Amino acid sequence: MEFIPGFHLFLGQNAQGKTNLLEAVYLLSTLRSFRGAGHAQMVRQGQEGFFAGGTVVEQGNHEVKFYWSSRKKSLGLDGRPVRKLSEYFGLIQAVVFCTEDLQLIKGAASVRRRFLDLLLAQTQPGYLALLQRFARAVRARNALLKQPRPDAPSLEGFTREMLASGGQVMQCRRDLMPQLAPLAVDAYQRIAPDAEALRLEYQPSVKADFEVELAQSRQRERVLRSTLVGPHRDELRLLLNDRSAAQYGSEGQKRTLAIALKMAQAEYLTRRRGAPPILLIDDVMGELDARRRGGFLPLLEQARHARGQVFMTCTEENWPRELSRDLIRWEVKTGTVKPGAANPAR
Amino acid sequence: MAHLPEPLAGLISELSKLPGVGPRSAERIALHLVQSGRADTRLLADAIVNASEKIQPCQICGALTEIQPCGICGDARRDPSLICVVERAVDILSLEKSGIYHGRYHVLGGKISPVDGIGPEDLRIAQLEQRLVEQPGIQEIIIALGSDVEGDATSYYLAKRLAPKGVKVTRLAQGMAVGASLEYADELTLGRAIEGRRALES
Ligand SMILES: Nc1ncnc2c1ncn2[C@@H]1O[C@H](COP(=O)(O)OP(=O)(O)OP(=O)(O)O)[C@@H](O)[C@H]1O
Ligand SMILES: [Mg+2]
Ligand SMILES: [Zn+2]
Numbered sequence: 001m002e003f004i005p006g007f008h009l010f011l012g013q014n015a016q017g018k019t020n021l022l023e024a025v026y027l028l029s030t031l032r033s034f035r036g037a038g039h040a041q042m043v044r045q046g047q048e049g050f051f052a053g054g055t056v057v058e059q060g061n062h063e064v065k066f067y068w069s070s071r072k073k074s075l076g077l078d079g080r081p082v083r084k085l086s087e088y089f090g091l092i093q094a095v096v097f098c099t100e101d102l103q104l105i106k107g108a109a110s111v112r113r114r115f116l117d118l119l120l121a122q123t124q125p126g127y128l129a130l131l132q133r134f135a136r137a138v139r140a141r142n143a144l145l146k147q148p149r150p151d152a153p154s155l156e157g158f159t160r161e162m163l164a165s166g167g168q169v170m171q172c173r174r175d176l177m178p179q180l181a182p183l184a185v186d187a188y189q190r191i192a193p194d195a196e197a198l199r200l201e202y203q204p205s206v207k208a209d210f211e212v213e214l215a216q217s218r219q220r221e222r223v224l225r226s227t228l229v230g231p232h233r234d235e236l237r238l239l240l241n242d243r244s245a246a247q248y249g250s251e252g253q254k255r256t257l258a259i260a261l262k263m264a265q266a267e268y269l270t271r272r273r274g275a276p277p278i279l280l281i282d283d284v285m286g287e288l289d290a291r292r293r294g295g296f297l298p299l300l301e302q303a304r305h306a307r308g309q310v311f312m313t314c315t316e317e318n319w320p321r322e323l324s325r326d327l328i329r330w331e332v333k334t335g336t337v338k339p340g341a342a343n344p345a346r
Numbered sequence: 347m348a349h350l351p352e353p354l355a356g357l358i359s360e361l362s363k364l365p366g367v368g369p370r371s372a373e374r375i376a377l378h379l380v381q382s383g384r385a386d387t388r389l390l391a392d393a394i395v396n397a398s399e400k401i402q403p404c405q406i407c408g409a410l411t412e413i414q415p416c417g418i419c420g421d422a423r424r425d426p427s428l429i430c431v432v433e434r435a436v437d438i439l440s441l442e443k444s445g446i447y448h449g450r451y452h453v454l455g456g457k458i459s460p461v462d463g464i465g466p467e468d469l470r471i472a473q474l475e476q477r478l479v480e481q482p483g484i485q486e487i488i489i490a491l492g493s494d495v496e497g498d499a500t501s502y503y504l505a506k507r508l509a510p511k512g513v514k515v516t517r518l519a520q521g522m523a524v525g526a527s528l529e530y531a532d533e534l535t536l537g538r539a540i541e542g543r544r545a546l547e548s
Contacts (some may be wrong), residue, residue: 071368136495143460151465154458165495176365196359 005307012332018313022280029094086128095266097284112236137162142226169231177202187263191295196240205233209271219270276308408453425449427485457496486514505546516543
């Protein structure tokens with residue numbers, strides 16, 4: 001299938017395969033599901049594996065192919081296997097808006113760390129490798145701490161690795177905040193009805209000195225047998241009028257905030273690259289009232305002006321009719337996609 | 347697989363234990379073997395048995411060899427004051443190809459990896475210390491482990507443990523990318539890495 005630049009609307013009843021389509025695009029971008037499904041869960045029932053592939057048209061064409069089964073995984077770029085994920089990441093930049101985004105507010109700190117990490121991995125060439133290195137060092141260290149009598153020099157060896165890579169991870173996250181936070185605040189103001197003041201606060205687990213604080217935690221580490229200080233414990237605090245959005249925000253505020261964070265992600269990617277990312281919008285427009293949709297529109301317009309792509313799913317009842325101009329409509333029915341009926345508004 | 351004759355199924359199962367051979371290729375190789383000439387398969391079988399009986403790790407350095415000690419340990423022209431520590435025996439081949447190194451080797455047999463349950467006692471570190479005692483001329487240990495997390499942690503560990511023995515401990519210059527292993531490094535990079543080696547702080 002070929003999608004020209006512009007605004008693609010996938011219409012269909014429930015359970016016809018609309019989300020499935022967006023997921024394929026997101027999968028090629030990040031190699032993950034945005035619903036939080038594991039790879040095994042994405043395999044069609046009764047099949048051994050799945051395949052997603054596409055041609056990325058930008059400066060020159062790139063052929064990407066991703067196959068996954070429990071036995072064999074392969075990622076190909078222009079006919080060659082990709083050796084390092086960090087070399088692949090960033091080729092296809094996509095931002096997804098979906099109902100699971102609410103977890104950014106309600107969920108555990110790990111959801112917010114993943115949000116920051118994905119954005120950094122999409123924009124900074126070395127970040128993914130750094131993060132993987134840090135994770136490896138922590139895992140090794142935790143495995144040592146679980147032993148009855150951890151070998152001290154081995155522990156020290158992995159601790160050094162963790163301090164070095166972890167320090168850089170924290171630095172990258174810290175440097176991102178002054179750029180990301182204002183974008184989120186702006187986006188929130190555009191779509192929130194009463195415009196409470198939003199504040200984003202990076203709250204690293206390490207307050208001042210990683211090495212010192214890690215050393216101070218040794219006693220507790222020995223008892224709990226795992227690494228207690230470091231960027232794997234960082235938090236991104238979200239405050240509305242100086243109070244925790246998770247604890248005090250209304251459902252509507254939380255939803256608005258989740259969308260604002262994603263808008264900030266899209267805006268940040270646009271500024272970094274000079275071109276908008278692919279926007280994948282799954283069901284969320286239907287949930288918003290007219291006013292919030294109004295705040296959302298400029299982002300979509302911007303994508304259109306820059307000849308970007310927007311993919312949006314809706315059921316027949318709730319598609320946003322104010323967007324009827326220049327829509328490319330598709331019908332999704334029992335897993336097949338075909339060009340939709342002529343736009344009635346035209 | 348239920349219909350396969352037992353000897354064929356057995357061959358497939360043995361082949362699929364080999365590194366890099368999945369069930370599919372094991373099946374393909376096995377089918378090829380049972381359908382090729384008797385003489386050819388006999389040659390292959392003999393070659394396998396012959397190699398596995400004759401090739402042993404060198405008792406000194408751990409390199410794969412047919413004679414004891416290996417050609418490198420037994421070569422009087424090689425610089426006896428230098429020992430290069432590598433992870434696996436195949437790493438010696440990469441370094442030898444670069445042609446720039448004229449000392450001797452020591453194969454560690456792995457890297458410290460707590461996640462996989464590999465500790466320092468599982469590596470040939472005691473044998474290395476033994477060499478330092480038995481061969482008093484050794485002046486420098488060059489650590490040539492990959493620069494991934496385990497490689498770096500193991501290098502640090504070795505530097506710490508060898509520090510009191512009165513030898514200089516150095517590490518290959520980080521000319522190679524993060525996580526790179528010796529196997530993929532080209533000869534030029536390896537040469538530069540050896541020339542630019544640095545002392546390890548411990
Ligand atoms: N692993 C799987 N194998 C086979 N079918 C699956 C698998 N996972 C999900 N499905 C089914 O695929 C169908 C399409 O799902 P999808 O989420 O794409 O629907 P949708 O069109 O987005 O629906 P909605 O409007 O309700 O969001 C559903 O019936 C779903 O149950
Ligand atoms: Mg859906
Ligand atoms: Zn030898």
